[in-house]
Amino acid sequence: MRPGETGTEAGETALARTARVDLAAERDAAGIDELMASLDAELVGLHEVKDRIREVASLLLVDRVRQRFGVSSTRPNLHMCFTGNPGTGKTTVAMRMAGLLHRIGYLERGHLVAVTRDDLVGQYVGHTAPKTKEVLKRAMGGVLFIDEAYYLYRAENERDYGQESIEILLQVMENQREDVVVILAGYGDRMAEFFRSNPGMSSRVAHHVEFGDYDLDELRSIAELMSEQDGYRLGREAVEVMRELLDEQRAQPRFANARTVRNMLERARLRHASRIVDTQDDCGLDDLVRLEPVDFKP
Template identity: 55%
Template sequence: MQKENCPPIKQWIVFNINIQELKKTYKINESLQKLEDDLIGLSSVKKRIQEITAILFMDKVRQDFGLSKYYPGLHMSFTGSPGTGKSTVASRMAELLQNLGYLTRGQLVVVSRDDLVAQFVGQTAPKTKDVLEKSMGGVLLIDEAYYLYKPNNEKDYGGEAIEMLLQVMENKRTDLVLIFAGYSEPMKVFYRSNPGLSSRVAHHIDFPDYTRQELLTIAKKLFQERQYQMSFYAEEVFLKYLDLRCQLPLFANARSIKNIVNRACFRLASRVMGHTGVFTYKSLINITPYDLILSTLFLKGLKIFPMTKIGYSTTNFDSKTIYQVLEYEKLNYVDKPGKVIRNAKVFDSYVWKNFYS
């Protein structure tokens, strides 16, 4: 029997929560599977997103047990080259945060410096405020965020936009998640120059460049989505394309792959319309080496990597000529009847049995 004036004994209600059912409620597995389906590779990025999701999910479970609510910092930094999936991951994060109840709307708004900073006095604040209002309840991704800060330009108003972002990051952190994105090195300088901004970014995620094989897988997936397919030898040509393209500046990973896929589809249409009398199922879906090697990249690269078994003449070589690839045994190429190209160089590593297969 409880004595008078003694505080009541606190009764703890013990119950169990079905984790799998709760995951279904918050659509955790569904969102993570979408991320897996959307992105090739990027295992380190996916692991970080899973870790962040686990923290947020655990916070929800703790609340169901009556434990205190803890709101973790959600502002993020995505660093890496263009075309490595930063916008895709941001979109999936917005969806996850909405499902877990951290965001009310879950939309993704992507902007750059020009969307926030004006050229004249008094115009930056309204522009930035308008973007922030559109982003409330969702995720705001600022691409190439380091362009907001120009310390050597006294007439630049990027600092005004940064101050407004800092206020929102602190005062509206339950209504808006900011993601700053850009190349790794400039982003480091950007954060060192803005310590208040850096301290408010809880999660720094680096997006690595895709490997050669991952880029090929991305291309095959894009072709498949459009109901095309590369022939076996077309895949070899595509890999040679990657070897050349990756050496050039402004290579944008998956974004560049998407461009070459689109152009290959255009070339297939032009080839079939111009040289095929009867349409067949194969002619409508089969991407051949011909549809890839016509890229101007190969025309430039022929001086270094002649894409042909027969090689080229050191005395009379036209870099704009695309050579037809012959069978492996046919090494003696005859330019004109009775005349063999002399001093021809052979590149065995660039051989395809059938150029048009």
């Protein structure tokens, strides 16, 4: 069976009860190790998150092999909840998860549709159901990522249209599991509160993944990885300056983990360009790719 196919196709006979299956070869065929290696290379830290992804991959692989033996079971529930502060990698990992689920044959398309309350809930009577259904239609075959999902529920207003959207989502999450995987994301405490008020939602989400804040060394590695991917080099002094700035910013309320790193690099890139255009008539490759400490100074 090729990766991407699921289950026993019509007309295909199940494996004999005594047959043996080489799980390593199956894993290889589905490209799981390759995918995990690229996750390791492209995402700094997040060890627990990566472990959870590995678990899901194993679950699906085993499910697939069981089907080949003709063992019937309901498809595993893959709806998830990603909690953590801004910039900790939730959206990025959700995209990777969608790719994995496609690769292993769970999802037909493996794309990600990212939405918030405003995309699902209307302002007037009768607007919410069509809006939610339209979004679900777009997400079919992929992952529906609902950012700050708790805004769907407003405790203070019983007649809030968000409730209508939740009901529709619940039905699809229950009855069309193999068509769409829903990932709810947001701050941990607010999500916990949301689940307390919405037991139906809570019972349909099987996987809870927590994204912790990055420590200073991880932020530095993220900076190095991002600049490398963008074709820039950070000298030792530039790294040191950046580290100090990140340490200061960590205490600020608007700090957003890896997103702050990205913004800092964007700004440095702008300064770097102005600096070399303004001061250097003669410029070589090294000048074009090297970010200096002065490019980071506030």
